Amino acid sequence: MKNTKKDIDGIKYLPVLVLIVCSFFSASLLFAQGDSHQWEANVAKVDITPKVSMWMAGFASRTGPSEGTIHPIWAKALAIQDANKNTAVLITSDLSGMPRDMSRRIKDEIKKRYSLPDAAVLLNFSHSHSGPVLKDYLYHVYPLSENEVQKVIDYSAWLEEQMVALVGEVLKGLAPAKIYSENGVARFQVNRRNNTESAIDIITDMVGPNDYAVPVLKVTDMEDNIKVITFGYACHATVLSDSQWSGDYPGFAQIELEDKYPGATAMFFQGAGADQNPLPRRTIPLARKYGKELAAAVEGVLEAKMRPLEAQLLTAYSEVELGLNAPPSNEVLEKMIKESSGHYQRWAKMMYEKVKNKEVNTSYPYPIQIWKLGNQFMIALGGEPVVDYSVKLKTQYGKNLFVLGYSNDVMAYIPTRTVLNEGGYEGATSQIAFGHPGTWKPTLESKIFSRINQMMADF
Numbered sequence: 001m002k003n004t005k006k007d008i009d010g011i012k013y014l015p016v017l018v019l020i021v022c023s024f025f026s027a028s029l030l031f032a033q034g035d036s037h038q039w040e041a042n043v044a045k046v047d048i049t050p051k052v053s054m055w056m057a058g059f060a061s062r063t064g065p066s067e068g069t070i071h072p073i074w075a076k077a078l079a080i081q082d083a084n085k086n087t088a089v090l091i092t093s094d095l096s097g098m099p100r101d102m103s104r105r106i107k108d109e110i111k112k113r114y115s116l117p118d119a120a121v122l123l124n125f126s127h128s129h130s131g132p133v134l135k136d137y138l139y140h141v142y143p144l145s146e147n148e149v150q151k152v153i154d155y156s157a158w159l160e161e162q163m164v165a166l167v168g169e170v171l172k173g174l175a176p177a178k179i180y181s182e183n184g185v186a187r188f189q190v191n192r193r194n195n196t197e198s199a200i201d202i203i204t205d206m207v208g209p210n211d212y213a214v215p216v217l218k219v220t221d222m223e224d225n226i227k228v229i230t231f232g233y234a235c236h237a238t239v240l241s242d243s244q245w246s247g248d249y250p251g252f253a254q255i256e257l258e259d260k261y262p263g264a265t266a267m268f269f270q271g272a273g274a275d276q277n278p279l280p281r282r283t284i285p286l287a288r289k290y291g292k293e294l295a296a297a298v299e300g301v302l303e304a305k306m307r308p309l310e311a312q313l314l315t316a317y318s319e320v321e322l323g324l325n326a327p328p329s330n331e332v333l334e335k336m337i338k339e340s341s342g343h344y345q346r347w348a349k350m351m352y353e354k355v356k357n358k359e360v361n362t363s364y365p366y367p368i369q370i371w372k373l374g375n376q377f378m379i380a381l382g383g384e385p386v387v388d389y390s391v392k393l394k395t396q397y398g399k400n401l402f403v404l405g406y407s408n409d410v411m412a413y414i415p416t417r418t419v420l421n422e423g424g425y426e427g428a429t430s431q432i433a434f435g436h437p438g439t440w441k442p443t444l445e446s447k448i449f450s451r452i453n454q455m456m457a458d459f
Helices: 005-036 100-114 146-172 248-260 284-303 330-339 342-356 387-397 417-422 424-433 444-457
Strands: 039-047 074-081 087-093 121-125 175-185 189-191 213-220 226-233 265-270 276-278 313-323 363-373 376-381 402-404
Touching: 039 146, 039 213, 039 226, 039 265, 074 146, 074 265, 087 146, 087 265, 087 313, 100 121, 100 146, 121 265, 175 284, 213 284, 226 248, 226 284, 248 265, 248 284, 313 444, 330 342, 342 424, 363 444, 376 387, 376 444, 387 402, 387 444, 417 424, 417 444
Parallel strands: 087 121, 226 265, 376 402
Antiparallel strands: 039 074, 039 175, 074 087, 175 213, 189 276, 213 226, 313 363, 363 376
């Protein structure tokens, strides 16, 4: 059959047409693949400010319950889901901490209702000393009447339900998102073991280990609007010691960021700051000042280039048994009961009864949790770890590592072997405040790092 000129022209342009069609198909395929390999995220929060006056957690020197509110305290939840539908929820709160039994009930109920395992739920507490006392948490530190104890019990039960319901709420609204990470810097933390608070105004050379990093996770929608700002710092939230509810400097930092970025929710997580204090302190203007400094450090990170994280989520959770030394002899306890006062006397009475009834526990299941978002690792430690843990972990696993303390269960200070040998509050006497029979055995640091290394090897 004879080809016409029109047929020949058509044949001539056929490769171009095929190229256009193939290019369109390839672009469509890439777009579809991009859609299927993205994060989904959502955030929610609930006001957990007590509705009645009750005792505040953190300072044994307080002589009565709360007397008003500086700003509300919150529990906030960030849910993330990767391309393979792996899901995790970070819950932050303006609380001093939480005992194991309470944390365990919350996690078990979340698992029951929403099928999220322990590894996928991370509870972190800002360690604000301007939040409420919780059930079975440092009870003997405060002279609680029966009426005050009942307030604590009622509030704690309400709080547990609020946190569980918060997870249900945040899981409902997952939407396509982008997640980024980076570290900033803030320098108002001071190592309190090596620098005297009373002389802080004349000290010209601060000493002692520190970790000034401000880890930041930014979550945006697909149009790059910031939806969640999750950030941390390793420093006690102890600027304020009055009797008013607040989130202390982390609370002010979150308020500042939410004002700066309308439509975004700011979430604070506490780092390994057990021996780090904000100094000077004790006034609302200072708490607001440190909040603004921290918020400015976060803003500096948000406005600069951040590392995009691939939509791949891995989580792990483990507990390692840490040994505790036996309590003092009955003679020592009897002497403390007669000669001491306050929570030292109440601890001695409590421990005397435990020894008599053979109820003394000399080991504790210490929680360790690890998340990996793309190439960003987060290691979350229970209790109040001193800053050396963060320094050593970053030396081993890189400066971009996020280290969280005060996670899942705040059962005691977690000293290194060096701090344990040095003693002092973090190494020894704080064990009385937490109701333990004695100090940690010297193997605690090696056991914690050994378990972390085992877990990291599996990622």
